[in-house]
Amino acid sequence: MGSKWRKAKLALGLNLCVYLPKTLEDSSPSSLDSAERLSDAALLSPANWAMGSSRPTTPTPSSHGLKLSRSGSKSSKTCSICLTKMKQGGGHALFTAECSHSFHFHCITSNVKHGNQICPVCRAKWKEIPVQGPNLDPPPGRAAIGPVGWSQNDALVTMVRRLPPPRRDLSRRHIVPLYQAHEPGVFNDDESLDHQPVFDERSSCNKNGTGENFCRTIEIKTFPEVSAVPKSSSSDNFTVLVHLKAATSVTRQNPSRNQSSLPQFSQTHRAPVDLVTVLDISGSMAGTKLALLKRAMGFVIQNLGSNDRLSVIAFSSTARRLFPLRRMTDTGRQQALQAVNSLVANGGTNIAEGLRKGGKVLEDRRGKNPVASIILLSDGQDTYTVSVSGANQPQPNYQLLLPLSIHGGDNTGFQIPVHAFGFGADHDASSMHSISEISGGTFSFIETEAVIQDAFAQCIGGLLSVVVQELQVAVECVNTSLFLGSLKAGSYPSRVMADGRRGFIDVGDMYADEERDFLVSVNVPAESSSNLTSLIKVRCIYKDPLTKEMATIESGEVKIERPEVAGQALVSIEVDRQRNRLQAAEAMAQARAAAELGDLAGAVSTLENCRRVLSETVSAKSNDRLCVALDAELKEMQERMASRHVYEASGRAYILSGLSSHSWQRATARGDSTDGSSLVQAYQTPSMVEMLTRSQAMLLGSPSAQRLVRPLCSQPKPR
Structure with missing residues (x-):
């Protein structure tokens, strides 16, 4: 067989750069078998990456390029461009790039013919790209010989053109090795911060009466239920x-430009991020x-900036840090892509170990970017720390999955938000939702494989636009005869002081253009003399992540008129809308509790009753878009409770992702349905939309982009 390959090379021309793969005669079967049978722990171990043929990293330049088909091989892959099988011996040449992704040769040459040097799958920059010549004519005097299984109808001369090496990043004094022999006991090897000077040019900044700089990062509005x-x-x-709304600070891009060439998010006018991704690479x-x-x-x-830092934790039966927190410069991105592309799936699912190591990365770091977060993705159930309970058994303690560095214990509240992504029908939605709730993050349900990128895009679109941190909302009664009844704040920690006259809501971070709505109830006494009654005033205390300075903003007093004669009271549509949102969320929680006990009929009845009540409200009768979207979401949940099988496969995760979205008032990915997309739109920010648009451009109009982006961008935000 080896002689046939040499003849094929001669037939194609001696001056062409063609990769001749090793034949079976040249390879040791035992070495091949051992490489294929490496466990996930071994594949994650840098010690094994130095062991020659068993190394699962990106191929070196001498071991990639055009792979000519062999009729004797039974292997089969899918071309990531045309999404059809790449079967060896199927009549087409194959090309494997240095990032290890393979394509039909005619597909990838068409993709790169305009100078594109980036892998369409992982976005790694290639040092060598395939090009095609005009003919396949044999040299004079030779018979036409083609490789076995390569159709002569493919009139291509296959070549690989070497690209110039990337410029060295002179700003770095040294390059940390991508993989270290052993993990250190303390993860304090994070790359040093290199923040550029901050020039805050937000339009909401001006001079106050004393001549000092004053930035109105938060806008406060109040609405009494009747005037x-x-x-x-x-x-x-x-x-x-x-009602709170955060200011805009992310520079918008020209929508008329080619989305594939959009520049990075503004690095000067936003807070840099320390991001740790904890990725499930179990066998499933x-x-x-x-x-x-x-x-x-x-x-x-590719969408993190040079001041953002990233670390990747891969977990299966065990967990390993692929590389420490590293700035996403050109060099950092390239090394991060190589590390991610080296991942191989095998083993069990140890979520707790992955989170422990992810939390340790952020806990041990020497420098700290203003924003820190963890992204967790898993398609299975933790098989090492907690056991999933049955219908009549007590709920397991999911807090065991999170180390103290993430949730901080019962008294200190969350420290590092974990944005959890449950993937497919077999993941443990209850545990993923609990992880996100305990830590202060969101839970997204990824029902279809193709929407992973869109879900990540929406999440980082928010993380890369944080404008407010440590936000606390203080509510105080103005009238001495008034007392606070309750603060309806969803999952945000809230409390009313013992005197009943003051209350506080801990909001934490807010993204650019993000909004929060809280309902405050008070008692209104009868009035004997005044024509006005002052109720409450609101004060926001927060930290600016760019300047690190604390700021305070106060609203005016909320007042209502006190006429002698009762007239027709006009109910505030804004208050009614938020009442409907909270009532729908409460119905979802009740329905989920009934479904977990096996009472699907009762769960469906609860959702149906809520829909009927909402339909009679002022906002529903005025065709408010949020109310319409709530009804569509409740209906979708009813359909996902048609049977026990349907509920366990998708209903539970769909409801929990909806509850997460409502309780934090933040956009989450939700199943594979567009019925509730306008509801998600109510929490989606322009930064999220922009990042989703980038994802859509990269996916070239794939179905996932159509599901998430187009419905969300087609209508104005309901307000």
Whole structure:
């Protein structure tokens, strides 16, 4: 067989750079078998990456290029461009790039013919690209000989053109080795920060009366449920809506430009991020799942800025840090892509160990970027730390999955938010939702493989636009006869002081253009003399992540009129809308509790009753878009409770991702349905939309982009 390959090379021309793969006669069967049978722990071990043929990293320049088909091989892959099988001996030449991704030769040459030097799967920059020549004519005097199984109808001369090496990053004094022989006991080897000077040019900044700089990063609005209450009337549960909106700080790009060439997010006017991705590479992730995860991680890597730092934890039966926190410069991105592309799926699912190591990376770091977060993706159930309970058994303690460095214990609240992504029908949605709730992150349900990248894009679109940190909302009664009843804040920690006159809501971080709505109830006493009653005032205390300075903003007093005669009270549509949102979320939680006990009929009835009540509200009768979207979401949940099988496969995860979105008022990926997309739109920010648009451009109009981006961008935000 080896002589046939040499003849094929001669037939194609001696001056062409063609890769001749090793034949079976040249390879030791035992070495091949041992390489294929490496466990996940061995594949993650840098010690094994130095062992010659068993190294699973990106091929070296001498071991990649055009792979000519062999009729004796039974291997089969899928071309990532045309999505059809690449079967050896199928009549087409194959090309494997140095990043290890393979394509039909005619597909990839068409993709790179305009000078594109980036892998369409992982976005790695190639040093060598395939090109094609005009003919396949044999040299004079020779018979036409083609490789076995290569159709002569493919009139291509296959060549590989070497690209110039990338310029060295002179800003770095040394390059940390991508893989270290042993993990250190303390993860304090993070790359040093290199922040550029901050020039804050937000349009909301101006001079206050004393001549000092004053930035209105938060806008506060208040809405009483009605504008007037008769003097003789009183109320024990009068509602005031507190509406917050964060300022815009991310530079927008020209939408008319080619999306594939969009520049990075503004690095000067946003807070840099320390991001740790904790990725499931258990055996169930093998094949298409892992390939799409690598592509999604490639998107994340390419869209982080040079001041952002990334570390990747891969876990299966064990967990390993692929590399320490590293700035995403050109060199950092290239090394991160190589590390991600080296991943191989095998073994069990140890979520707790992955989170422990991810939390340790952020806990031990020497320098700290202003924003820190963890992204967790898993398609299975933790088989090492907690056991999933049955329908009539107590709920397992999912807090065991999180180290103290993430949730900080019962008294200190969350420290590092974990944005969890449950993947497919077999993941443990209850544990993933609990992880996100305990840590202060969100839970997204990825029902279809193709939407992984879009879900990640939406998440990092928010993380790369944080404008407010450590936000605390203080509510204080103005009138001495008033007392606070309750603070309805979803999952945000809230408390009313013992005197009943002050309350606080801990909001934490807010993304650019993000909004928060909280309902405050107070008692309104009867009024004897005044024509106005002052109710409450609101104060926001927060930290600017760029300047590290604390700031305070106060609202005016909320007042209502007190006429002598009762007139027709006009209910605030803003207050009614948020009441509907909270009522729908409460119905979802009740339905989920009933379904977990096996009462699917009762769960469906709860959702149906909520839909009926919402339909009679003022906002529903005025065709408010948020109310319409809530009804569509509740209906979708009813359909996902059609049977026990349907509920366990998708219903539970769909409800939990909806609850996460409502409780944090933050966009999450939700199943594979567009029915509730306008609801997600209510929490989606322009930064998220922009990042989703980038993902859509990269995926070239794939179905996943159509599901997430187009419905979300087609309508204005309901307000």
